[in-house]
Amino acid sequence: MLSFLLVALAAAAVTAVASAALLRLSRRFRLAPEVRERDVHRTPTPRLGGIAMFVGIIVGCLFATTQDDFSTLFALSTQVWAILGACTLIAAVGVLDDLFDLDWMIKLAGQLAASGLLAWQGIQIVSLPFGDTQIVASATMNFALTVFLMTLVMNAVNFIDGLDGLVAGFAIISNSAFFLYTQLLTDRSGETPAVTLAGLIAAIVVGVCVGFLPFNWHRAKMFMGDTGALLVGLLMATSTVSVTGQLNPAVLDQKLVLASYIPIILPVAVLALPLADFSLAVLRRLRAGQSPFAADRKHLHHRLLDMGHSQVQAVSIFYLWTAVISLACLLVFTMRSFALPFAVLFAGTALCLVVTLVPASRLRAGLARRGLLPLRAGKTPADERTSE
Known part of the structure; x- marks a missing residue:
């Protein structure tokens, strides 16, 4: 538990320092974009906070390599490095979008590529629980389902990023709950790489968002932009898949039928609001004959x-x-x-x-x-x- 806390604190401290530096640079070089019609704020505000969050994620992962509790995770798996690679890709696409408003198809291609990288490196749904058994689909189906779900979660989180502090606070609450869940899993079923990885990701997300929230609380000095929101969504999806698709929930507690579905229920539950908002937005836009990624104020x-x-x-x-x-x-x-x-x-x-x-x-x-x-x-x- 102490190692997770230290990683979260390191990520928070670095994110806060990086946010302060980026805010100063943004003001000096006037990098705040013009206010759009759909925006709630009325003063041009820098939206490059996601860069600071990306720096916090990188430092958090690197700091974790110094902790003995994660030595096995880093020694036996390349998944952490795949996560950093996917985050780098998403950060690059997000920064370009925050600066130049990329076409939605380019953004979607970047998201699919990042999700595909993680699935290729083994972070994917390999089975789903059904009572006391597990359903195992084909490798192609598992790969496609993983990429779809990760991309869905990224966009769902990005869609709710419209008010000061909304995504940062939501991520702190939901990832804190998910982190506690991973610790309960470890206590009941023993330590496994999948659960340790999920707990580490959740701790880093909490730390990064804690470090950024003071700059993003109303009235926000800086926004996380698509860069930050997509990074939060990517990491939440990654931790979810790491547990949901690779752990056999039937061994957790045979006396609680519903508990065997918690690996699916909890991630969906904590993402209920962004997923609902995303679904309603897509349906609304398709009915209006618009792109599902067209921005609106609804x-x-x-x-x-x-x-x-x-x-x-x-x-x-x-x-x-x-x-x-x-x-x-x-x-x-x-x-x-x-x-x-x-x-x-x-x-x-x-x-x-x-x-x-x-x-x-x-x-x-x-x-x-x-x-x-x-x-x-x-x-x-x-x-x-x-x-x-």
């Missing part, structure tokens, strides 16, 4: 702003949903009964719905008082205010 975080939430409130709601889902899934794995996990999920969902929907009713009442929204039949503005 993401979930934009809708929260339209409901009357401030930026900080909208981001906090995302944090709350992520924390509730992650905690409920971890409790399923640790508790002998499903009562507490489902109680936490039910109570947490109710709380999330309340904090999500209450400002919408207040906004509707305010618009009605100003005559900007039709009143409900038989209602006066005072009645509308009272009823809300």
Whole structure:
């Protein structure tokens, strides 16, 4: 546990120093792009923070090579170096996009290439659990499924990067939960390279995002851009595949049927919001005859702003949903009964719905008082205010 903490701290410190240096350079050379129509911010803001995060990832991995707990991982596998290679490719594509707005097909090609590199080096789904057995598909099918899922997660995380601190905070919460899960796996099933690698990646992501968040919190001095969001998505997908596709969950706890599916449930759960946002965005754009990667201002975080939430409130709601889902899934794995996990999920969902929907009713009442929204039949503005 101490080695993971030291790696996270090293990644955080380097990311913070690199962010400060990049912010100074961006201001000196005026590298902040013009504000776009779909942007929430109104002041040109540098979006090269992903470079600092990339530096933090590299240093975190290199620092891990000095820790005895990871010696076997580095000695017996080339997967860590493949991860660094994939991150380098994504960082290059992301920086070019942040500076010049690359065509979406070029970005997608870079994402597929990075995912393919990792799958080629053995970080891929080799089986899926089904009860007490595992389904093993063909090598080609496993490769294609891995590349698809990694690319999906990268874009899902990138799609929610629209508010100050949203992706960084989401990644800290979800990867902290996933890291705890890897430690529980190690305690129950013994240390394995796949789980150690997943825990190391999660620790590095947490460290990098902790180091960058002070520069990205509202009002943001710097954005992570596509570079940072795609890197976070790539690493989250990598840690997920490392556990989900290569570990036999049936050996974890024969008395808990649902627990055998936790390697699939937890990664999907912590990514529920970005995956939902991505799916809705793709469907919305395809129905409108647009490219699925065409930018718009109809993401979930934009809708929260339209409901009357401030930026900080909208981001906090995302944090709350992520924390509730992650905690409920971890409790399923640790508790002998499903009562507490489902109680936490039910109570947490109710709380999330309340904090999500209450400002919408207040906004509707305010618009009605100003005559900007039709009143409900038989209602006066005072009645509308009272009823809300």
